[in-house]
Amino acid sequence: MSHIDILKEKREQKPETKYKKFGLKYNPFPKSGTANINESSETTEYLIPIDEEVLKGIVNYVGDSLYSSDNSDDHKLIGTITGDYGTGKTQLLLFAKSLILNEPKKAYVIYINNPGTKLSQLIGSIIENIGQEQFKKYLWNQIIETIKSSNEYKNKLLSYLSHTGLFANKDPFAPENEANHRLFLEAFLGQINDRKKIKELNETLRDIIIEILIKKNEDDSVIAKYFYDLISEDFGISKSWEALITGDGNYLDNKVVKLLNAIITIVKEQGFERFYLLVDEFEDITSGRLTKKEQDNYTHNLRTLIDNERRWCLLIAMTSTALDDIATLSPPLFDRLTDRKINIKRLSNEQARELISNYLNLASINSVEGLGPFEETGIDYINSITGELPRLFLRHVYYALERAVEELDEGDKISLEFIKKHIES
Template identity: 30%
Template structure:
């Protein structure tokens, strides 16, 4: 066994808690890549809590209780590269998802997170569908259809079957919850009983496109046909999600995608969901775009934000990218800055608060105080060295803790001299 293998085996056998115990930690809580990993960690600025709370409360209650949605249903997070925009978006998404499953409050919402949407609105639509999951979406579409389809069970058999030689047992079998609740199983059952499948398709399409108890999913037949293609195998040989939105042409790209997203929200509402929160992360390269690509980005944001209030959009963007929008679309710019969170560079107070959040997550016991890992001078130097950039500070904290863990002789709290041995 050579020296490298001996060293590697030693590291593999090392217990993380033993490695970081001298620091009062169970592990190194600072991700080496400074990615948005621990999304439960609270923001360091107390003002952010108020804006998040206002945004979620206002968008949800207005969408549920007020049919005339007039207010802007969006939140824009503005900050430089590495300022924590993605982490904050993930934090908000987690809060919404956690509250949605809390039985003590009426808050039924869904979230979709789109990372790097590029310049096409179609990419956003496709990723929303993927986040909702195929089987889940099929079930929700079917729930919008079958209550009207079988409102009168006796007339259902008269409508779709030539023979009247069905016993009560046959009828009960078709309408068993496990069959009725699954569109594919229900379809196969009707087909085996020699039902009129074409008539079934036609009526299902009419249910989606006609107003039923003042609730219409869509008035666009092509969108309704795409939905039927998802739940009935004979309606569409290809069930890829691209097929659902693939009919969109260059001429009507914004209009069709807007109509599709609007119909999708109607389906969610029909299934009891009060709001769809769409997170659009990393419009980072926007400021460098020119010509057609810039126009497409403007169209993407306008499709999501400027045309409809029945869904809420959380967008992250740099200040330069935000300013690039202003001359291209003043109306869109005004909407983006109407509800805005600005992530400033960390100072000594907010930087320490962020570091303490991470340290508390990794401390050996919840009953002990925050481990005093970094000296005040070291913390000051790290904030200065990283210019208050959250991502840079997290990466540097990771390196400092690893360096200290590797060292046999160091003080607690760690002193600023350790920075001399760290390449950053």
């Protein structure tokens, strides 16, 4: 069959019937073998860890952190997921996220797939994950509530509105203007026709906002300016959102503790009871991307962050080798990162078969028994040639199912011989 015919055949296959011969609605195995960070929470929930010790470890971490005492602000619990490349650390992080979000206690969960090379970049990633508009909304809620509770601030702003004319002024502090900050700003700007006055109002508002942010952040003008820059475009000053969320500027590196503290405060003011940070690919800090001085700064600042901020829970994933490197590089940091340690081992043949069954039932038209169209010897063979690594194992299983759909008939089994024909050892 020519390449033109192969593509034509694939093009004409109907997705809804393509896998029906094997009792499936689609191929449930990930093409790349890696977890999809955009996967629906229902899918992530279904793919529970197949290792009982790993499942017990992650459930205990979630339960102990989520349901610790509410009588204090000491919610801190640090956990580290380790394992070789391809053992499913990302999948386990996402499973933890789904567990937390499906509990009744209101928790804010942020997943970051790369911590960056500076802690200020990590903080920028947190703000980016919350979202530009959402975080600005949180900041504006804080600012407007403070202005409303201060007659001094209110009178300064109201002085720019004219008290003459046929119609009474619209009250910018009326309930209908509390829905969002744009209505609040428009309630002022819509009543001023003088450009000079508008400029003066903006300057006064800027001064008030910075003063509020300084007071809210322990008199730290650097943090106040950082947050001011996030919202300043709302009244005529254009700032680069990308520059802000990437932690651009060395002046922020020594402010990460206060920045995280401020972010957690802002989020908790929205009614959240817990704040979780899930960080993937943490081995980057030991992978040679940083100089010795940068590594020392990163580990020292992270240690300081962990020691000084207690209103968060941190769950990170890294290779076992990277964790060993951190133990050598900074024993105090290693000690802090392993309040809980969850190690993912390579797949046994029995676990590989269970993994197949779980994935097949995601896509089954009716419940699939056992290995469905796969033969046990074929699955054991794939697990063997992929070094018992889930990522490579799932990638090869996806490929085997695609070839089987094209070449086998309904009722045929995906045998060891068929797999050896298509997958090289």
